[in-house]
Amino acid sequence: MPIRRKDLPTSAARRVIAAAAVTVFVAGCAGDVKGVLTPVTSTVPGTSKVTMLVATTRAADPDAGVLFSGERGKPAFVEMTISLPPDSTRKVGEVQWPSRLPGNPETDFVTLKVDKLDAKTGLARLHERVSRIPKRRVMVFVHGFNNRFEDAVYRFAQIVHDSDADVVPVLFTWPSRGSLFAYGYDRESATYSRNALENLLQALARDxxxxxxxxxxxxxxNWVALESLTQMAVRNRGIPPKIANVMLASPDVDAD
Known part of the structure:
Protein backbone atom coordinates (compact mmCIF):
# COMPACT_ATOMS: atom_id res chain seq x y z
CA MET A 1 0.00 0.00 0.00
CA PRO A 2 1.49 3.36 -0.96
CA ILE A 3 2.50 5.79 1.76
CA ARG A 4 0.56 9.03 1.65
CA ARG A 5 2.44 12.31 1.64
CA LYS A 6 1.72 15.95 1.01
CA ASP A 7 3.28 17.58 -2.03
CA LEU A 8 4.02 20.79 -0.13
CA PRO A 9 5.27 20.66 3.47
CA THR A 10 3.85 23.03 6.05
CA SER A 11 5.73 26.16 7.02
CA ALA A 12 7.01 24.51 10.20
CA ALA A 13 8.30 21.55 8.20
CA ARG A 14 9.96 23.88 5.69
CA ARG A 15 11.82 25.62 8.52
CA VAL A 16 13.02 22.27 9.82
CA ILE A 17 14.16 21.29 6.32
CA ALA A 18 16.08 24.55 6.08
CA ALA A 19 17.70 23.99 9.47
CA ALA A 20 18.60 20.43 8.53
CA ALA A 21 20.07 21.66 5.25
CA VAL A 22 22.65 23.78 7.08
CA THR A 23 23.27 21.06 9.66
CA VAL A 24 26.25 18.83 9.08
CA PHE A 25 24.82 15.37 9.85
CA VAL A 26 28.02 13.71 10.92
CA ALA A 27 27.76 10.21 12.35
CA GLY A 28 29.53 9.81 15.65
CA CYS A 29 30.01 13.56 15.97
CA ALA A 30 30.05 13.80 19.77
CA GLY A 31 32.98 15.27 21.63
CA ASP A 32 35.58 13.28 23.53
CA VAL A 33 34.05 14.00 26.93
CA LYS A 34 31.70 11.29 28.18
CA GLY A 35 28.81 11.78 30.57
CA VAL A 36 27.66 15.15 29.23
CA LEU A 37 24.00 14.48 30.04
CA THR A 38 24.37 14.95 33.80
CA PRO A 39 22.18 17.99 34.55
CA VAL A 40 23.91 21.22 35.51
CA THR A 41 22.49 23.82 37.87
CA SER A 42 24.20 26.95 36.58
CA THR A 43 22.60 29.15 33.92
CA VAL A 44 23.68 32.31 32.10
CA PRO A 45 21.69 35.09 30.40
CA GLY A 46 20.93 34.71 26.71
CA THR A 47 20.84 30.92 26.56
CA SER A 48 18.00 29.06 24.84
CA LYS A 49 16.14 26.00 26.08
CA VAL A 50 14.66 23.06 24.20
CA THR A 51 12.43 20.61 26.05
CA MET A 52 11.79 17.34 24.26
CA LEU A 53 10.11 14.02 24.88
CA VAL A 54 12.49 11.15 24.16
CA ALA A 55 11.21 7.69 23.25
CA THR A 56 13.87 5.00 23.05
CA THR A 57 14.46 1.29 22.59
CA ARG A 58 17.94 1.53 24.10
CA ALA A 59 18.91 -0.21 27.32
CA ALA A 60 19.27 2.04 30.35
CA ASP A 61 22.82 2.86 31.45
CA PRO A 62 23.65 3.20 35.17
CA ASP A 63 25.75 6.31 34.45
CA ALA A 64 23.50 9.37 34.91
CA GLY A 65 25.63 11.24 32.39
CA VAL A 66 25.02 8.60 29.70
CA LEU A 67 21.41 7.56 30.51
CA PHE A 68 21.07 5.01 27.70
CA SER A 69 23.60 2.73 26.03
CA GLY A 70 23.84 1.30 22.54
CA GLU A 71 22.38 -2.03 23.62
CA ARG A 72 18.79 -3.06 22.99
CA GLY A 73 16.22 -2.65 25.72
CA LYS A 74 12.53 -2.22 26.37
CA PRO A 75 10.77 0.95 25.18
CA ALA A 76 11.27 3.83 27.61
CA PHE A 77 10.44 7.53 27.82
CA VAL A 78 12.38 10.51 29.15
CA GLU A 79 11.63 14.22 29.16
CA MET A 80 14.77 16.35 28.81
CA THR A 81 15.54 20.06 28.77
CA ILE A 82 18.68 21.12 26.92
CA SER A 83 20.36 24.53 27.17
CA LEU A 84 22.05 26.04 24.11
CA PRO A 85 24.68 28.81 24.30
CA PRO A 86 23.66 32.36 23.36
CA ASP A 87 23.19 32.75 19.61
CA SER A 88 25.91 35.39 19.58
CA THR A 89 28.50 32.80 20.61
CA ARG A 90 27.54 29.82 18.46
CA LYS A 91 27.38 28.90 14.78
CA VAL A 92 24.03 27.86 13.33
CA GLY A 93 23.95 24.19 12.37
CA GLU A 94 26.57 23.06 14.87
CA VAL A 95 26.51 21.47 18.31
CA GLN A 96 28.91 23.04 20.77
CA TRP A 97 30.12 20.05 22.79
CA PRO A 98 31.58 20.49 26.29
CA SER A 99 35.34 20.10 26.46
CA ARG A 100 35.19 19.26 30.18
CA LEU A 101 32.64 18.45 32.87
CA PRO A 102 30.52 20.09 33.92
CA GLY A 103 29.77 21.90 30.67
CA ASN A 104 29.67 25.68 30.58
CA PRO A 105 26.21 26.99 29.57
CA GLU A 106 27.83 30.12 28.15
CA THR A 107 29.74 28.14 25.52
CA ASP A 108 28.37 24.58 25.50
CA PHE A 109 25.23 22.55 25.06
CA VAL A 110 24.31 21.31 28.54
CA THR A 111 21.48 19.33 30.07
CA LEU A 112 19.24 21.08 32.58
CA LYS A 113 16.64 18.43 33.40
CA VAL A 114 16.07 14.70 32.98
CA ASP A 115 12.78 13.06 33.98
CA LYS A 116 12.40 9.33 33.39
CA LEU A 117 8.75 8.53 32.68
CA ASP A 118 6.49 5.63 31.89
CA ALA A 119 4.73 5.69 28.52
CA LYS A 120 1.41 6.92 29.91
CA THR A 121 3.00 9.85 31.74
CA GLY A 122 5.25 10.73 28.82
CA LEU A 123 2.37 10.88 26.36
CA ALA A 124 0.25 12.81 28.87
CA ARG A 125 2.97 15.46 29.17
CA LEU A 126 3.16 15.71 25.40
CA HIS A 127 -0.62 16.09 25.28
CA GLU A 128 -0.42 19.00 27.72
CA ARG A 129 2.41 20.73 25.87
CA VAL A 130 0.93 20.41 22.39
CA SER A 131 -2.42 21.70 23.66
CA ARG A 132 -0.72 25.00 24.51
CA ILE A 133 0.67 25.84 21.06
CA PRO A 134 -1.59 27.38 18.39
CA LYS A 135 -1.24 24.88 15.53
CA ARG A 136 -0.64 21.83 17.74
CA ARG A 137 2.25 20.47 15.68
CA VAL A 138 4.63 17.68 16.70
CA MET A 139 8.04 17.03 15.15
CA VAL A 140 9.47 13.49 15.45
CA PHE A 141 13.16 12.97 14.69
CA VAL A 142 14.77 9.56 14.04
CA HIS A 143 18.58 9.67 13.99
CA GLY A 144 20.86 7.60 11.81
CA PHE A 145 23.75 5.13 11.95
CA ASN A 146 26.63 5.52 14.41
CA ASN A 147 24.90 7.75 16.94
CA ARG A 148 25.19 7.54 20.70
CA PHE A 149 22.25 8.66 22.82
CA GLU A 150 23.79 12.06 23.54
CA ASP A 151 24.51 12.57 19.83
CA ALA A 152 20.82 12.26 19.02
CA VAL A 153 19.63 14.41 21.92
CA TYR A 154 21.94 17.37 21.32
CA ARG A 155 21.62 17.21 17.53
CA PHE A 156 17.84 17.31 17.70
CA ALA A 157 17.95 20.18 20.19
CA GLN A 158 20.12 22.06 17.69
CA ILE A 159 17.72 21.38 14.79
CA VAL A 160 14.67 22.45 16.80
CA HIS A 161 16.31 25.66 17.97
CA ASP A 162 17.85 26.63 14.63
CA SER A 163 14.62 25.96 12.72
CA ASP A 164 12.61 28.17 15.08
CA ALA A 165 9.63 25.95 14.28
CA ASP A 166 6.63 26.16 16.59
CA VAL A 167 6.48 22.43 17.33
CA VAL A 168 6.62 20.03 20.25
CA PRO A 169 9.80 18.00 19.65
CA VAL A 170 9.84 14.22 20.07
CA LEU A 171 13.06 12.26 19.62
CA PHE A 172 12.91 8.57 18.76
CA THR A 173 16.31 7.02 19.42
CA TRP A 174 17.10 3.40 18.66
CA PRO A 175 20.06 1.25 19.83
CA SER A 176 23.01 2.38 17.75
CA ARG A 177 26.39 1.52 19.28
CA GLY A 178 27.96 4.72 17.97
CA SER A 179 30.73 2.91 16.11
CA LEU A 180 31.71 2.84 12.45
CA PHE A 181 32.39 -0.88 12.90
CA ALA A 182 28.88 -1.74 14.12
CA TYR A 183 26.91 -1.28 10.90
CA GLY A 184 25.39 -4.76 10.99
CA TYR A 185 24.38 -4.41 14.63
CA ASP A 186 22.89 -0.98 14.00
CA ARG A 187 20.91 -2.27 11.03
CA GLU A 188 19.43 -5.07 13.12
CA SER A 189 18.68 -2.59 15.91
CA ALA A 190 16.85 -0.37 13.45
CA THR A 191 14.63 -3.27 12.43
CA TYR A 192 14.17 -4.21 16.10
CA SER A 193 12.82 -0.72 16.80
CA ARG A 194 10.21 -0.39 14.06
CA ASN A 195 7.31 -1.60 16.22
CA ALA A 196 8.15 0.91 18.96
CA LEU A 197 8.24 3.79 16.48
CA GLU A 198 4.95 2.66 14.97
CA ASN A 199 3.39 2.56 18.44
CA LEU A 200 4.61 6.10 19.10
CA LEU A 201 3.22 7.39 15.81
CA GLN A 202 -0.08 5.61 16.40
CA ALA A 203 -0.34 7.26 19.83
CA LEU A 204 0.35 10.69 18.36
CA ALA A 205 -2.24 10.14 15.63
CA ARG A 206 -4.85 9.14 18.24
CA ASP A 207 -4.18 12.10 20.53
CA ASN A 222 14.96 6.23 7.36
CA TRP A 223 14.80 2.43 7.48
CA VAL A 224 13.10 2.58 10.89
CA ALA A 225 10.73 5.30 9.70
CA LEU A 226 9.73 3.63 6.43
CA GLU A 227 9.26 0.23 8.05
CA SER A 228 7.05 1.79 10.73
CA LEU A 229 5.00 3.75 8.21
CA THR A 230 4.56 0.67 6.04
CA GLN A 231 3.27 -1.29 9.03
CA MET A 232 0.88 1.56 9.83
CA ALA A 233 -0.36 1.64 6.25
CA VAL A 234 -1.13 -2.07 6.34
CA ARG A 235 -2.67 -2.00 9.82
CA ASN A 236 -4.73 1.16 9.30
CA ARG A 237 -5.34 0.79 5.56
CA GLY A 238 -3.47 4.01 5.07
CA ILE A 239 -1.30 6.52 6.89
CA PRO A 240 -3.25 8.64 9.41
CA PRO A 241 -3.90 12.09 7.90
CA LYS A 242 -2.21 13.79 10.86
CA ILE A 243 1.15 12.48 9.63
CA ALA A 244 1.40 15.29 7.12
CA ASN A 245 5.12 15.52 6.35
CA VAL A 246 7.78 12.82 5.99
CA MET A 247 11.30 14.16 5.42
CA LEU A 248 14.02 11.66 4.48
CA ALA A 249 17.57 13.02 4.81
CA SER A 250 20.42 10.98 3.24
CA PRO A 251 18.33 7.79 3.36
CA ASP A 252 20.21 4.56 3.97
CA VAL A 253 17.60 2.25 2.46
CA ASP A 254 17.46 -0.17 -0.44
CA ALA A 255 16.19 1.34 -3.69
CA ASP A 256 13.56 -1.37 -4.07
Missing part, protein backbone atom coordinates in the same frame (compact mmCIF):
# COMPACT_ATOMS: atom_id res chain seq x y z
CA UNK A 208 -6.97 14.66 19.96
CA UNK A 209 -4.63 17.48 21.01
CA UNK A 210 -2.20 16.74 18.16
CA UNK A 211 -3.08 18.59 14.97
CA UNK A 212 -0.16 17.56 12.75
CA UNK A 213 2.86 15.27 12.90
CA UNK A 214 6.03 15.79 10.85
CA UNK A 215 8.60 13.00 10.72
CA UNK A 216 12.27 13.73 10.02
CA UNK A 217 14.63 10.78 9.59
CA UNK A 218 18.33 10.68 8.80
CA UNK A 219 20.54 7.95 7.33
CA UNK A 220 19.62 4.53 8.77
CA UNK A 221 16.80 6.18 10.67
Missing amino acids: PAVGEVSLLAHSMG
Whole structure:
Protein backbone atom coordinates (compact mmCIF):
# COMPACT_ATOMS: atom_id res chain seq x y z
CA MET A 1 0.00 0.00 0.00
CA PRO A 2 1.49 3.36 -0.96
CA ILE A 3 2.50 5.79 1.76
CA ARG A 4 0.56 9.03 1.65
CA ARG A 5 2.44 12.31 1.64
CA LYS A 6 1.72 15.95 1.01
CA ASP A 7 3.28 17.58 -2.03
CA LEU A 8 4.02 20.79 -0.13
CA PRO A 9 5.27 20.66 3.47
CA THR A 10 3.85 23.03 6.05
CA SER A 11 5.73 26.16 7.02
CA ALA A 12 7.01 24.51 10.20
CA ALA A 13 8.30 21.55 8.20
CA ARG A 14 9.96 23.88 5.69
CA ARG A 15 11.82 25.62 8.52
CA VAL A 16 13.02 22.27 9.82
CA ILE A 17 14.16 21.29 6.32
CA ALA A 18 16.08 24.55 6.08
CA ALA A 19 17.70 23.99 9.47
CA ALA A 20 18.60 20.43 8.53
CA ALA A 21 20.07 21.66 5.25
CA VAL A 22 22.65 23.78 7.08
CA THR A 23 23.27 21.06 9.66
CA VAL A 24 26.25 18.83 9.08
CA PHE A 25 24.82 15.37 9.85
CA VAL A 26 28.02 13.71 10.92
CA ALA A 27 27.76 10.21 12.35
CA GLY A 28 29.53 9.81 15.65
CA CYS A 29 30.01 13.56 15.97
CA ALA A 30 30.05 13.80 19.77
CA GLY A 31 32.98 15.27 21.63
CA ASP A 32 35.58 13.28 23.53
CA VAL A 33 34.05 14.00 26.93
CA LYS A 34 31.70 11.29 28.18
CA GLY A 35 28.81 11.78 30.57
CA VAL A 36 27.66 15.15 29.23
CA LEU A 37 24.00 14.48 30.04
CA THR A 38 24.37 14.95 33.80
CA PRO A 39 22.18 17.99 34.55
CA VAL A 40 23.91 21.22 35.51
CA THR A 41 22.49 23.82 37.87
CA SER A 42 24.20 26.95 36.58
CA THR A 43 22.60 29.15 33.92
CA VAL A 44 23.68 32.31 32.10
CA PRO A 45 21.69 35.09 30.40
CA GLY A 46 20.93 34.71 26.71
CA THR A 47 20.84 30.92 26.56
CA SER A 48 18.00 29.06 24.84
CA LYS A 49 16.14 26.00 26.08
CA VAL A 50 14.66 23.06 24.20
CA THR A 51 12.43 20.61 26.05
CA MET A 52 11.79 17.34 24.26
CA LEU A 53 10.11 14.02 24.88
CA VAL A 54 12.49 11.15 24.16
CA ALA A 55 11.21 7.69 23.25
CA THR A 56 13.87 5.00 23.05
CA THR A 57 14.46 1.29 22.59
CA ARG A 58 17.94 1.53 24.10
CA ALA A 59 18.91 -0.21 27.32
CA ALA A 60 19.27 2.04 30.35
CA ASP A 61 22.82 2.86 31.45
CA PRO A 62 23.65 3.20 35.17
CA ASP A 63 25.75 6.31 34.45
CA ALA A 64 23.50 9.37 34.91
CA GLY A 65 25.63 11.24 32.39
CA VAL A 66 25.02 8.60 29.70
CA LEU A 67 21.41 7.56 30.51
CA PHE A 68 21.07 5.01 27.70
CA SER A 69 23.60 2.73 26.03
CA GLY A 70 23.84 1.30 22.54
CA GLU A 71 22.38 -2.03 23.62
CA ARG A 72 18.79 -3.06 22.99
CA GLY A 73 16.22 -2.65 25.72
CA LYS A 74 12.53 -2.22 26.37
CA PRO A 75 10.77 0.95 25.18
CA ALA A 76 11.27 3.83 27.61
CA PHE A 77 10.44 7.53 27.82
CA VAL A 78 12.38 10.51 29.15
CA GLU A 79 11.63 14.22 29.16
CA MET A 80 14.77 16.35 28.81
CA THR A 81 15.54 20.06 28.77
CA ILE A 82 18.68 21.12 26.92
CA SER A 83 20.36 24.53 27.17
CA LEU A 84 22.05 26.04 24.11
CA PRO A 85 24.68 28.81 24.30
CA PRO A 86 23.66 32.36 23.36
CA ASP A 87 23.19 32.75 19.61
CA SER A 88 25.91 35.39 19.58
CA THR A 89 28.50 32.80 20.61
CA ARG A 90 27.54 29.82 18.46
CA LYS A 91 27.38 28.90 14.78
CA VAL A 92 24.03 27.86 13.33
CA GLY A 93 23.95 24.19 12.37
CA GLU A 94 26.57 23.06 14.87
CA VAL A 95 26.51 21.47 18.31
CA GLN A 96 28.91 23.04 20.77
CA TRP A 97 30.12 20.05 22.79
CA PRO A 98 31.58 20.49 26.29
CA SER A 99 35.34 20.10 26.46
CA ARG A 100 35.19 19.26 30.18
CA LEU A 101 32.64 18.45 32.87
CA PRO A 102 30.52 20.09 33.92
CA GLY A 103 29.77 21.90 30.67
CA ASN A 104 29.67 25.68 30.58
CA PRO A 105 26.21 26.99 29.57
CA GLU A 106 27.83 30.12 28.15
CA THR A 107 29.74 28.14 25.52
CA ASP A 108 28.37 24.58 25.50
CA PHE A 109 25.23 22.55 25.06
CA VAL A 110 24.31 21.31 28.54
CA THR A 111 21.48 19.33 30.07
CA LEU A 112 19.24 21.08 32.58
CA LYS A 113 16.64 18.43 33.40
CA VAL A 114 16.07 14.70 32.98
CA ASP A 115 12.78 13.06 33.98
CA LYS A 116 12.40 9.33 33.39
CA LEU A 117 8.75 8.53 32.68
CA ASP A 118 6.49 5.63 31.89
CA ALA A 119 4.73 5.69 28.52
CA LYS A 120 1.41 6.92 29.91
CA THR A 121 3.00 9.85 31.74
CA GLY A 122 5.25 10.73 28.82
CA LEU A 123 2.37 10.88 26.36
CA ALA A 124 0.25 12.81 28.87
CA ARG A 125 2.97 15.46 29.17
CA LEU A 126 3.16 15.71 25.40
CA HIS A 127 -0.62 16.09 25.28
CA GLU A 128 -0.42 19.00 27.72
CA ARG A 129 2.41 20.73 25.87
CA VAL A 130 0.93 20.41 22.39
CA SER A 131 -2.42 21.70 23.66
CA ARG A 132 -0.72 25.00 24.51
CA ILE A 133 0.67 25.84 21.06
CA PRO A 134 -1.59 27.38 18.39
CA LYS A 135 -1.24 24.88 15.53
CA ARG A 136 -0.64 21.83 17.74
CA ARG A 137 2.25 20.47 15.68
CA VAL A 138 4.63 17.68 16.70
CA MET A 139 8.04 17.03 15.15
CA VAL A 140 9.47 13.49 15.45
CA PHE A 141 13.16 12.97 14.69
CA VAL A 142 14.77 9.56 14.04
CA HIS A 143 18.58 9.67 13.99
CA GLY A 144 20.86 7.60 11.81
CA PHE A 145 23.75 5.13 11.95
CA ASN A 146 26.63 5.52 14.41
CA ASN A 147 24.90 7.75 16.94
CA ARG A 148 25.19 7.54 20.70
CA PHE A 149 22.25 8.66 22.82
CA GLU A 150 23.79 12.06 23.54
CA ASP A 151 24.51 12.57 19.83
CA ALA A 152 20.82 12.26 19.02
CA VAL A 153 19.63 14.41 21.92
CA TYR A 154 21.94 17.37 21.32
CA ARG A 155 21.62 17.21 17.53
CA PHE A 156 17.84 17.31 17.70
CA ALA A 157 17.95 20.18 20.19
CA GLN A 158 20.12 22.06 17.69
CA ILE A 159 17.72 21.38 14.79
CA VAL A 160 14.67 22.45 16.80
CA HIS A 161 16.31 25.66 17.97
CA ASP A 162 17.85 26.63 14.63
CA SER A 163 14.62 25.96 12.72
CA ASP A 164 12.61 28.17 15.08
CA ALA A 165 9.63 25.95 14.28
CA ASP A 166 6.63 26.16 16.59
CA VAL A 167 6.48 22.43 17.33
CA VAL A 168 6.62 20.03 20.25
CA PRO A 169 9.80 18.00 19.65
CA VAL A 170 9.84 14.22 20.07
CA LEU A 171 13.06 12.26 19.62
CA PHE A 172 12.91 8.57 18.76
CA THR A 173 16.31 7.02 19.42
CA TRP A 174 17.10 3.40 18.66
CA PRO A 175 20.06 1.25 19.83
CA SER A 176 23.01 2.38 17.75
CA ARG A 177 26.39 1.52 19.28
CA GLY A 178 27.96 4.72 17.97
CA SER A 179 30.73 2.91 16.11
CA LEU A 180 31.71 2.84 12.45
CA PHE A 181 32.39 -0.88 12.90
CA ALA A 182 28.88 -1.74 14.12
CA TYR A 183 26.91 -1.28 10.90
CA GLY A 184 25.39 -4.76 10.99
CA TYR A 185 24.38 -4.41 14.63
CA ASP A 186 22.89 -0.98 14.00
CA ARG A 187 20.91 -2.27 11.03
CA GLU A 188 19.43 -5.07 13.12
CA SER A 189 18.68 -2.59 15.91
CA ALA A 190 16.85 -0.37 13.45
CA THR A 191 14.63 -3.27 12.43
CA TYR A 192 14.17 -4.21 16.10
CA SER A 193 12.82 -0.72 16.80
CA ARG A 194 10.21 -0.39 14.06
CA ASN A 195 7.31 -1.60 16.22
CA ALA A 196 8.15 0.91 18.96
CA LEU A 197 8.24 3.79 16.48
CA GLU A 198 4.95 2.66 14.97
CA ASN A 199 3.39 2.56 18.44
CA LEU A 200 4.61 6.10 19.10
CA LEU A 201 3.22 7.39 15.81
CA GLN A 202 -0.08 5.61 16.40
CA ALA A 203 -0.34 7.26 19.83
CA LEU A 204 0.35 10.69 18.36
CA ALA A 205 -2.24 10.14 15.63
CA ARG A 206 -4.85 9.14 18.24
CA ASP A 207 -4.18 12.10 20.53
CA PRO A 208 -6.97 14.66 19.96
CA ALA A 209 -4.63 17.48 21.01
CA VAL A 210 -2.20 16.74 18.16
CA GLY A 211 -3.08 18.59 14.97
CA GLU A 212 -0.16 17.56 12.75
CA VAL A 213 2.86 15.27 12.90
CA SER A 214 6.03 15.79 10.85
CA LEU A 215 8.60 13.00 10.72
CA LEU A 216 12.27 13.73 10.02
CA ALA A 217 14.63 10.78 9.59
CA HIS A 218 18.33 10.68 8.80
CA SER A 219 20.54 7.95 7.33
CA MET A 220 19.62 4.53 8.77
CA GLY A 221 16.80 6.18 10.67
CA ASN A 222 14.96 6.23 7.36
CA TRP A 223 14.80 2.43 7.48
CA VAL A 224 13.10 2.58 10.89
CA ALA A 225 10.73 5.30 9.70
CA LEU A 226 9.73 3.63 6.43
CA GLU A 227 9.26 0.23 8.05
CA SER A 228 7.05 1.79 10.73
CA LEU A 229 5.00 3.75 8.21
CA THR A 230 4.56 0.67 6.04
CA GLN A 231 3.27 -1.29 9.03
CA MET A 232 0.88 1.56 9.83
CA ALA A 233 -0.36 1.64 6.25
CA VAL A 234 -1.13 -2.07 6.34
CA ARG A 235 -2.67 -2.00 9.82
CA ASN A 236 -4.73 1.16 9.30
CA ARG A 237 -5.34 0.79 5.56
CA GLY A 238 -3.47 4.01 5.07
CA ILE A 239 -1.30 6.52 6.89
CA PRO A 240 -3.25 8.64 9.41
CA PRO A 241 -3.90 12.09 7.90
CA LYS A 242 -2.21 13.79 10.86
CA ILE A 243 1.15 12.48 9.63
CA ALA A 244 1.40 15.29 7.12
CA ASN A 245 5.12 15.52 6.35
CA VAL A 246 7.78 12.82 5.99
CA MET A 247 11.30 14.16 5.42
CA LEU A 248 14.02 11.66 4.48
CA ALA A 249 17.57 13.02 4.81
CA SER A 250 20.42 10.98 3.24
CA PRO A 251 18.33 7.79 3.36
CA ASP A 252 20.21 4.56 3.97
CA VAL A 253 17.60 2.25 2.46
CA ASP A 254 17.46 -0.17 -0.44
CA ALA A 255 16.19 1.34 -3.69
CA ASP A 256 13.56 -1.37 -4.07
